[in-house]
Amino acid sequence: MEDQDHEGKKILVIQTHGVATPNRTYSPLFYAMAAAAMEMEVMVWFTMDGTNQLKKGEAEKVQLVKDSNVNLKTMLEMTMDSEVELRVCQQSLELWDMKTEDLIEGVEILGATSIIDLSLSYDHVMYF
């Protein structure tokens, strides 16, 4: 297989899993970081159950790697440090009774129409 260089492509990662299923939270963020390391423009969009990991004080309770201090908060911070954009669904916030001030720093809110526009404009969408 020809190993193509995809620098500059845009990847949208949609995360629908949250703190109740830790095993489903790690990989999407890891893939997002991998794409960013490959010089792609990456956004992670949190919706449905994925939203609750963005509530202040929640992600640090989720241990991800045994015998290590890596928790979900660490992963979210590493993802943002990799210049991946984190966005959350406005409507999902209401589902979880969350307000803007409940969100961890660095996350922006977008509405449903924005995600439709984004998903059509990105080169690839990964849905989890």
Next chain:
Amino acid sequence: MAHEKVNGCVILKDLYYNVENNTWVRVIDDSTVAIGMTDVAQNLAGPLLHAKTKKVGTTRKQGKPIATVESGKYVGPVKSPVAGEITKINDALSSDAGLINKSPYNNGWIVEMKADDLSSDLATMVSGDAAVSAYKEKIERDDIQACEQIEGADTYD
């Protein structure tokens, strides 16, 4: 080869370092350099499973990735410390990324590049005792755990 250990991490004094991005540069001639990850970097990343280098002929600005590396717990870019063109890649890494862990400064080199303006790039880096001091400061500031050499690692003592 003159070296010093800082918190167990080997720093070769004849190399140039971009301390922020944890890369080293070995000057081959007036414009050609070899580039790799430091001992500190490979320890932070952990045992590497894959290293994907950019192709020969790729031009890079300083800070743009020449490779991406991944372990079970880490994935990230290796950022170029110089601007120029990749002229050679370490093919051995495609089948054994662990060479970077075992031999970060020798067999684990990542690419060679022809630099556009090497003297300007080198002026942004540190070498010799200044590199050792810079790494002492970084290791303390970032609370970096002691480097542990894995089985088969180069020995410098």
